[in-house]
Amino acid sequence: xxxxxxxxxxxxxxxxxxxxxxxxxxxxxxxxxxxxxxxxxxxxxxxxxxxxxxxxxxxxxxxxxxxxxxxxxxxxxxxxxx
Amino acid sequence: xxxxxxxxxxxxxxxxxxxxxxxxxxxxxxxxxxxxxxxxxxxxxxxxxxxxxxxxxxxxxxxxxxxxxxxxxxxxxxxxxxxxxxxxxxxxxxxxxxxxxxxxxxxxxxxxxxxxxxxxxxxxxxxxxxxxxxxxxxxxxxxxxxxxxxxxxxxxxxxxxxxxxxxxxxxxxxxxxxxxxxxxxxxxxxxxxxxxxxxxxxxxxxxxxxxxxxxxxxxxxxxxxxxxxxxxxxxxxxxxxxxxxx
Numbered sequence: 001x002x003x004x005x006x007x008x009x010x011x012x013x014x015x016x017x018x019x020x021x022x023x024x025x026x027x028x029x030x031x032x033x034x035x036x037x038x039x040x041x042x043x044x045x046x047x048x049x050x051x052x053x054x055x056x057x058x059x060x061x062x063x064x065x066x067x068x069x070x071x072x073x074x075x076x077x078x079x080x081x082x
Numbered sequence: 083x084x085x086x087x088x089x090x091x092x093x094x095x096x097x098x099x100x101x102x103x104x105x106x107x108x109x110x111x112x113x114x115x116x117x118x119x120x121x122x123x124x125x126x127x128x129x130x131x132x133x134x135x136x137x138x139x140x141x142x143x144x145x146x147x148x149x150x151x152x153x154x155x156x157x158x159x160x161x162x163x164x165x166x167x168x169x170x171x172x173x174x175x176x177x178x179x180x181x182x183x184x185x186x187x188x189x190x191x192x193x194x195x196x197x198x199x200x201x202x203x204x205x206x207x208x209x210x211x212x213x214x215x216x217x218x219x220x221x222x223x224x225x226x227x228x229x230x231x232x233x234x235x236x237x238x239x240x241x242x243x244x245x246x247x248x249x250x251x252x253x254x255x256x257x258x259x260x261x262x263x264x265x266x267x268x269x270x271x272x273x274x275x276x277x278x279x280x281x282x283x284x285x286x287x288x289x290x291x292x293x294x295x296x297x298x299x300x301x302x303x304x305x306x307x308x309x310x311x312x313x314x315x316x317x318x319x320x321x322x323x324x325x326x327x328x
Binding site for chain 1: 092117310314318
């Protein structure tokens with residue numbers, strides 16, 4: 001059986017290199033047959049695509065897509081550099 | 083010094099626009115002319131560096147009421163279309179820096195902006211050096227060439243204030259939050275060393291989504307990581323006090 005560290009590395013690489021996602025900053029954790037994705041993306045479409053790519057890279061694992069969608073807020077207070 | 087006479091720089095990086103984002107970022111830039119004199123975009127404008135995405139970015143930034151200066155990031159290089167994307171942005175009125183400089187007239191002041199994508203290599207004491215295999219030497223030589231270009235451009239530019247715009251980070255401090263193991267892929271101290279030697283008032287960069295906003299070079303130049311996920315807002319605004327300097 002493949003060590004979970006190698007499976008996690010393969011999933012991470014797939015999310016970075018797959019043309020549908022190209023997302024570099026997603027954390028992958030594997031516990032038994034459970035695969036967890038964590039991180040932040042800017043839209044729900046990207047979260048879904050990451051789940052799909054991760055699932056294809058490790059279809060034998062049960063996927064938990066815990067990636068958060070974070071929308072950019074209004075510009076806040078200025079910073080004065082004096 | 084009143085706020086009105088400060089030079090107001092809006093900055094953001096890593097907007098990563100895809101084809102389904104058309105019109106979304108532009109909405110967040112409404113009214114930017116009341117908040118800032120210039121917008122600087124610190125690379126990773128696209129997701130995969132395709133022409134279609136480059137066109138989305140160009141349309142989002144086209145015709146803004148304030149000047150826009152941008153550099154590309156590693157994502158914008160992914161499809162080997164970086165020159166075409168830069169051309170598309172320039173056609174839309176964006177000044178795209180590629181290891182060179184530009185002077186923006188802001189009211190009665192001249193703001194010099196120098197920069198480019200930057201590159202990695204790591205930070206003093208824990209970095210790659212030009213030694214051994216050709217691939218490693220090429221990696222470090224690329225960063226060294228960029229740093230040297232910035233130094234020359236900074237020395238040559240004639241402006242009252244000087245800002246450096248990069249994608250990769252010149253310091254470790256603004257990477258805090260990222261795993262230390264990947265720091266060599268996030269920036270290089272050679273960039274900071276060059277800017278410290280030539281002098282500047284502010285360095286802006288992106289790339290490190292999990293990093294921290296604020297830091298400083300060993301020479302005391304303020305550094306801001308303006309990656310959108312770090313800011314959590316459409317852009318930040320930094321005011322340079324033109325009388326007092328930094």
